Amino acid sequence: LGTVLANDEVVNGVSERGGHPVEKKKMRQWYLRITAYADRLLQGLDTVDFSDAMKEMQKNWIGKSEGCEMQFAVDSGQEAVGNGKLAVGSGQWAVSGSNIVVYTTRPDTIFGVDFLVLAPEHALVANITTEAQKQAVADYLTYVKSRSDRERQAEVKQITGCFTGAYAINPFNGKPIPVWIAEYVLAGYGTGAIMAVPCGDQRDFAFAKHFNIPITNIIGAHYNGEEANPTKDAILENSDFLNGKLMKDAIAIAINKIEELGIGKRKVNYRMRDAGFSRQRYWGEPFPIVWCDGIAVPLSENDLPLELPYAEKYSPGPNGEGPLGNMEQWLQTPEGRRETSTMPGYAGSSWYFLRYMDPNNTETFCDRKASDYWGQVDVYVGGTEHAVGHLLYSRMWTKVLYDLGYIGFEEPFKKLVNQGMIQGSSRFVYLVKYSFNQSRTKIIDTLTEYQVFISNDKYNKLVAEDSFTFTDKDESAKLVKALASLIPEFKEDDFTEDDINNSGYATYRLPVDVQLVDGFELQTEEFKKWKNGAYANAIFIREEDGRFLCDWEVEKMSKSKYNTVNPDELCDKYGADTFRMYEMFLGPVEQSKPWDTKGIEGVHRFLKKLWRLFYSTHTTPGGETKAVWNNEKPTDAQYKILHKTIKKIEQDTANFSYNTAVAAFMISVNELTDAKCHSKEILSQLLILLSPYAPHIAEELWAALGCEGSILDAAYPTLEEKYLVEASKEYPVSINGKMRSSITLATEVTEEDAKQAALSNENITKWLEGKEVKKFIFVKGRMINIVV
RNA sequence: GCCCCGGUGGUGAAAUUGGUAGACACGCAGGACUUAAAAUCCUGUUGGCAGCAAUGUCAGUAACGGUUCAACUCCGUUCCGGGGCACCA
Numbered sequence: 001l002g003t004v005l006a007n008d009e010v011v012n013g014v015s016e017r018g019g020h021p022v023e024k025k026k027m028r029q030w031y032l033r034i035t036a037y038a039d040r041l042l043q044g045l046d047t048v049d050f051s052d053a054m055k056e057m058q059k060n061w062i063g064k065s066e067g068c069e070m071q072f073a074v075d076s077g078q079e080a081v082g083n084g085k086l087a088v089g090s091g092q093w094a095v096s097g098s099n100i101v102v103y104t105t106r107p108d109t110i111f112g113v114d115f116l117v118l119a120p121e122h123a124l125v126a127n128i129t130t131e132a133q134k135q136a137v138a139d140y141l142t143y144v145k146s147r148s149d150r151e152r153q154a155e156v157k158q159i160t161g162c163f164t165g166a167y168a169i170n171p172f173n174g175k176p177i178p179v180w181i182a183e184y185v186l187a188g189y190g191t192g193a194i195m196a197v198p199c200g201d202q203r204d205f206a207f208a209k210h211f212n213i214p215i216t217n218i219i220g221a222h223y224n225g226e227e228a229n230p231t232k233d234a235i236l237e238n239s240d241f242l243n244g245k246l247m248k249d250a251i252a253i254a255i256n257k258i259e260e261l262g263i264g265k266r267k268v269n270y271r272m273r274d275a276g277f278s279r280q281r282y283w284g285e286p287f288p289i290v291w292c293d294g295i296a297v298p299l300s301e302n303d304l305p306l307e308l309p310y311a312e313k314y315s316p317g318p319n320g321e322g323p324l325g326n327m328e329q330w331l332q333t334p335e336g337r338r339e340t341s342t343m344p345g346y347a348g349s350s351w352y353f354l355r356y357m358d359p360n361n362t363e364t365f366c367d368r369k370a371s372d373y374w375g376q377v378d379v380y381v382g383g384t385e386h387a388v389g390h391l392l393y394s395r396m397w398t399k400v401l402y403d404l405g406y407i408g409f410e411e412p413f414k415k416l417v418n419q420g421m422i423q424g425s426s427r428f429v430y431l432v433k434y435s436f437n438q439s440r441t442k443i444i445d446t447l448t449e450y451q452v453f454i455s456n457d458k459y460n461k462l463v464a465e466d467s468f469t470f471t472d473k474d475e476s477a478k479l480v481k482a483l484a485s486l487i488p489e490f491k492e493d494d495f496t497e498d499d500i501n502n503s504g505y506a507t508y509r510l511p512v513d514v515q516l517v518d519g520f521e522l523q524t525e526e527f528k529k530w531k532n533g534a535y536a537n538a539i540f541i542r543e544e545d546g547r548f549l550c551d552w553e554v555e556k557m558s559k560s561k562y563n564t565v566n567p568d569e570l571c572d573k574y575g576a577d578t579f580r581m582y583e584m585f586l587g588p589v590e591q592s593k594p595w596d597t598k599g600i601e602g603v604h605r606f607l608k609k610l611w612r613l614f615y616s617t618h619t620t621p622g623g624e625t626k627a628v629w630n631n632e633k634p635t636d637a638q639y640k641i642l643h644k645t646i647k648k649i650e651q652d653t654a655n656f657s658y659n660t661a662v663a664a665f666m667i668s669v670n671e672l673t674d675a676k677c678h679s680k681e682i683l684s685q686l687l688i689l690l691s692p693y694a695p696h697i698a699e700e701l702w703a704a705l706g707c708e709g710s711i712l713d714a715a716y717p718t719l720e721e722k723y724l725v726e727a728s729k730e731y732p733v734s735i736n737g738k739m740r741s742s743i744t745l746a747t748e749v750t751e752e753d754a755k756q757a758a759l760s761n762e763n764i765t766k767w768l769e770g771k772e773v774k775k776f777i778f779v780k781g782r783m784i785n786i787v788v
Numbered sequence: 789g790c791c792c793c794g795g796u797g798g799u800g801a802a803a804u805u806g807g808u809a810g811a812c813a814c815g816c817a818g819g820a821c822u823u824a825a826a827a828u829c830c831u832g833u834u835g836g837c838a839g840c841a842a843u844g845u846c847a848g849u850a851a852c853g854g855u856u857c858a859a860c861u862c863c864g865u866u867c868c869g870g871g872g873c874a875c876c877a
Contacts, residue, residue: 004875006875006876057793272874384792384793388791555870560876587800587801592793596799602812608828651804659812663802664812667812734807737856777858782804785807785858
């Protein structure tokens, strides 16, 4: 493809599009130094109204840890080491030639260090590897290069590593410590090197067991030899000057000692890395940078803004550069060559809300007066998927602008509401891919032009039965057999031994456009026309009943998954009010769920029922609908319905609990219908409540009632509690925690009176069976529980 | 693998945040109106058992265990689903 790919564009080590090989390559990039704001981003969380989960995610992402860096001298000579102490520590604190610097949060475990592990990319690896281990290390590095960071961390069960042959010296007791490299240590975090303490860290433990590295126990009985124990509450043993100390306390003692000896220093570390800020793409703000003799020189302010040049085509530039790399005319300036990367999406999304405050200003992005007036965004609605991207970037960006004095607030969003995602229900088809290397027969030649798709149930059945394993060459014969029985085009006899031995198989799970699928059944003819006939020659291995079924998964809607749905059709059929209310009725805003239109009828019926409070369903002989609303004085019971609704809607709206608010509207309309209430006084108030939920119909009916102006300008109804007071309340009564009966009591009943009433009630005493009442629990306004 | 969130009827969900589990809807079943359809209305709808019935009774909020007078709600373990893991934004 000749372009840079994102992690999510790489699947199984090849590009998601086209299945091309992917190569890892070092490239010079622009970065935003978000790490400089790490601490303030952490502290700022206390000043904003975000969910605890959101704050937790950002905290973990920033990943502040306190510990120390310390150095280990390395002896990579072949001669025996470890006799006598090395005079490290006398030297100044500096990273000399082949000292390994590790970062640790647990310096108290220094005497339990049984090996060091370097990231395979660590600069020292080449220097310290011994002659004997050179080949093994080289082989291991080749392996690691083929692995993504994700794979390296995810597949921890598969323990890999390689001994460098070198030994480091424990600065406190002179003990030689073998130095390994392993993929679970990442170059980008800390110093890219760790000290491994198997008795205290499970990953280190597994590594030591796997490679038979002897384990030193420094925590006595806290370590059982079966698994590591990451406690900080053990008393240290085998630990020289730390013996007898509680681990928690020993951390500070160890750091002091390390600093005293000059072999390390206290260090706060952040897991967060600087944010990559350049993209090898066309669509993005171009960097106002010209390279002069290898130095990046910014354009003068007069030359801003630098706009994207017109592009004839968008193909990647040379050497992984973006499309701008092809535009020689634009690139060349008298001073030098322009930067060819563009900025990422978040260059704009981090601060667009400020521009909204002053959109027509030609002098500055937003006048200070405007931002002072509007201030922070009061409520920001966004999903948790932005937790460690956009929502962190814009927080940082705001702090930068604040520091520069351009705005007067440090946090962009006062309150954050995490709406859930309406997910897509994706459909997949299984493509059986096979390749024949040699001696292709005629049939095979033909078949390579086809794509064979296998229906989901059939696929699962064959996999379960182990009829063939697509990735295993030994199973090729079985596959041929299976295919031959399934596809008329295949004839088992046409395959020679040689074909079978030289063929490889795999299945690919391809996302297919949900528009081409009816339920789970693929419309195969439509599918053949999809993507301009890319699958025009597809062969389908169907179910016995002739259907071709798709696999499915609920996931985020995305164009690349072809699982997006278009609401226009529903909007046309039911109108925007129904659509809007249905989305609200679907469930809590913060909850994610797959898009499903099953219940939309209910909301539509509700709006029609609302309409019938105003208009008769019968038309006059002249064809007009007859208004049924009136100017009658409402009854107290009708006022009660209204004010109950006012209370509920007020609460629910404030809590973003839209689904229950819609339910309350339904209850209200049902009750008003039952009460035959068509009073303008009640209905007009109800419409005001409804107007944010179903604005069109509310405005329409408002006008129909003959009310003045727009409903948007109408005063919000005020709650009058007097209509809601109840004289009595039915208390549920449970005996020993089990619901048994109920009793009606006055609202202002005292516990004593309640007890008396309850214990003299026949329905209740029959459950007591004359047993002694041990405890009488009375929760006012709630319930009664009697314990016997 | 790691971090965060979630799991309640056939379905979407509700439960005043520890106090009557299933509000409100969808769907389904039966009925009314209609020549018929649409629309509308009525009744039923967590499961088991008993009963002609009203009803009674036991169980039940992913699974198991714990705390409590009382657990969908709090704690622990496990399983499953979703989001994120640094170039989708």
